[in-house]
Amino acid sequence: MPTDAAAQSQHAMHHTEVLDSAVAPRFAHRVRFTRGALDTANPALRALFASDPGIAARRAVVVLDAGVAAAQPDLAARLHAYLDAHSGAVPAICEVATVPGGEDAKADTRVADLVVDLVERHRIDRKSFVIAIGGGAVLDAAGYGAAIAHRGVRLVRIPTTVLAQDDAAMGVKNGINRFGKKNFVGAFAVPFAVLCDELLLASLPDAVYRAGFSEAVKIALLKEPAYFARIERDAARIAARDLDAASPVIRRSAELHLRHIVDGGDPFEANEARPLDFGHWAAHRLESMSRHAVSHGDAVALGLLLDCRYSNLRGWLSDAGHARIRACIAALGLPTRHPLLADSGALLAGLEEFREHLGGRLTVTMLRSHAPADGGPEHFSGFEVHELDAGLVARAASELA
Ligand SMILES: NC(=O)c1ccc[n+]([C@@H]2O[C@H](COP(=O)([O-])OP(=O)(O)OC[C@H]3O[C@@H](n4cnc5c(N)ncnc54)[C@H](O)[C@@H]3O)[C@@H](O)[C@H]2O)c1
Ligand SMILES: [Zn+2]
Structure with a gap:
């Protein structure tokens, strides 16, 4: 038995002073939608910088998605013209660097390294800007570079795909792929501002354009029955690229993600x-598994179909509800099958990867039907499960192969 004195001295030696605190920084997340952002008469881009009294001394480097540069060859010149016209109220542009678009931008550290180099070369300080223009992949890779240079320089995102406007650009994170795993390296970082211009979407190939609506379907199913009903109603017009139908759907998705x-x-x-x-x-x-031959948006459409069928097989989602969701995704021109889904073993290996990326227990969202009392259409809600029945996943996946 230790004596009281010995216990006391041991206690003193192991004394721990606790300074635990909650850290709750506040960030402004500026998000704007406009048309014709680079028309010199449009004040939206200039207005992003209005909160900065030191703006006249700020500099910017621009990272431009090569796919956008090829499809809209006058874009860099229009950006220069805009910033020149508003000189003193916007940052001075030092360089426009064109980088590979699509998932290649996230395949290695090249885009992020280039951003770090640009920051050094042009003396971009922590109050100055990286302006990233492109799809979600370029925004993720350039955003990662901007987040690590000086531990974070200000990032302005100008998203140019449907998916980047209705989801990716709203996020407060960035990332690149490594070890064959999505977003393995990256950081949480709130952008300085996001400016969405629906006219920038005009040059998108049809498949890239449509792929972005899977994220709208996802958030509509989880958050807003009336919004899902609107997407169902307008799906054919959206797929045909009718902007009157598509724009409100893109904006609502962005808003629901942001909220x-x-x-x-x-x-x-x-x-x-x-x-x-x-x-x-x-x-x-x-x-x-497809080495990125399947785009993120298309993969999300298939992933939603898989989890909806699984929910249906488990009895959570009604047959009618399941059929509605399938029909909506098909009417949007999104894929409803992929041969790789035949390999449910390889697919299920992704569950552990997903768990590791989130941390803690496996947590997957599934969908449930609710029959309304008034006899109207059923609506849906998401809920969490912590394990999946491998046999049922394999069955659902094989139906989509
Ligand atoms: N950070 C987040 O919160 C978040 C959220 C969702 C998705 N993402 C990521 O976003 C990526 C997918 O982004 P995406 O769907 O925008 O596709 P993408 O960035 O892969 O771009 C697809 C193709 O379209 C081209 N392109 C882009 N804009 C164009 C335009 N206006 N005209 C012509 N071509 C154009 C690109 O060069 C590329 O070839 C994935 O890596 C995904 O993981 C990130
Ligand atoms: Zn996504």
Whole structure:
């Protein structure tokens, strides 16, 4: 038995002073939608910088998606002209660097390294800017570079795909792929501003354009029955690229993603549940299995179909509800089958990858039907499960192969 004195001295030696604190920084997340952002008469881009009294001394480097540069060859010149016309109220542009677009931008550290180099070469300080223009992949890779240079220089995102406008650019994270795994390296970082211009979408190939609506379907199913009904109603017009039908759907998706991130209480994803990743465990795996031949948006469409069929097989989602969701995804011109889904073993290996990426227990969102009392159309809600029945996943996947 230790004596009282010995116990006391041991206690003193092991004394731990506890300074634990909650860190709750506040960020402004500026998000704007406009048309014709680079028309010199449009004040939207200039207005992004209005909160900065030192703007006249700020500099910017621009990272431009090569796919956009090829499809809109006058874009860099128009950006120069805009910034020249508003000189003193916007940052001075030092260089426009064109980088590979699509998932290649996230394949290695080249784009992020280039951003770090540009920051050094042009003396971009932490109050100055990286302006990234492109699809979600270029925004993710350039955003990662901007987040690590000087531990974070200001990032302005100008998204140029449907998916980047209705989802990716709203996020407060960036990333690149490594070890054949999506977004293995990256950081949480709130952008300085996001400016969406629907006219920039005009040059998108049809498949890239349509792929972006899978994220709109995802968030509509989880958050807003009337919004899902609108997408169902207008799906054919959206697929035919009727902007009157598509623009409100893109904007609402962006807003619902933004609201979830800003008001959901977990912007940096510390919790186990990540409802915005509905349909994504299989989607990320399918992208990697296909070596990115399947785009993120297409993979999300297939991942949603898989998890909806699984929910249906488990008795959570009605046959009618399942049929409606399938029909909506098909009417949007999104894929409803892929041969790689025949390999359910390889697919299921993605579950552990997904769990590791989120941390903690496996948490996957599934869908449930609710029959309304008044006899109207049923609606849906997401809920979390912590294990999946491998046999039923294999059955659902084989039907989509
Ligand atoms: N950070 C986040 O919160 C978040 C959220 C969702 C998705 N993402 C990521 O976004 C990526 C997918 O982004 P995406 O769907 O925008 O596709 P993408 O960035 O892969 O771009 C697809 C293709 O379109 C081209 N392109 C882009 N804009 C164009 C335009 N206006 N005209 C002609 N061509 C154009 C690109 O060069 C590329 O070849 C994935 O890597 C995904 O993981 C990130
Ligand atoms: Zn996604």
